Amino acid sequence: MLLRKLNYRNILLDQERSGEVVGILRRDGEVGYFSWLGFIERDEAVVFKGAVPVKLEVVAYSLRDGMPAEWIDLDRVSGEMIQGCFVGNGVYAVIESGVPRIVRRTRKE
Numbered sequence: 001m002l003l004r005k006l007n008y009r010n011i012l013l014d015q016e017r018s019g020e021v022v023g024i025l026r027r028d029g030e031v032g033y034f035s036w037l038g039f040i041e042r043d044e045a046v047v048f049k050g051a052v053p054v055k056l057e058v059v060a061y062s063l064r065d066g067m068p069a070e071w072i073d074l075d076r077v078s079g080e081m082i083q084g085c086f087v088g089n090g091v092y093a094v095i096e097s098g099v100p101r102i103v104r105r106t107r108k109e
Contacts, residue, residue: 001069002082002093002100003060013058013093014065015039022091023057024084025105031057035090042096045085055081056093061100079105 002013004022013020015038023031045051061082062069074080083094083101094101 001062001065002056002058003062003069003071004058012069022084024054024086024091025057025081034086037087037090037092039095039100040085040092042083042094042101045092045094048085048087050088052086053094054084054086054091055103055105056084056091058082058093063099074102081105 002022004011004013004020011020013022013036017036018038020036021033022036023033026032040048045053058074058081059076060071060073062071064070074082080102081104083103085092085094
């Protein structure tokens, strides 16, 4: 489960939730918003035709599927983000063995 913030609202992103949007970091440093599609295993994302790796604009993740969630905050100072997979009609979060894949923001982003 991922946690995204919008103003003072906490928005949960899980496998069943649809209709939400999630931000992705663009190369110019701006954030674009796209439909949330759920989670995809890394090995599936690698072979997904037309998929583009992206970085998701979320603040925390939980390894539990349900409430109460035990949130693990991403370290924004060091540039931690969750790996995403953009597939044209939306975005998946990339997981490895059920754990969200953490990547770092680069200096130019």
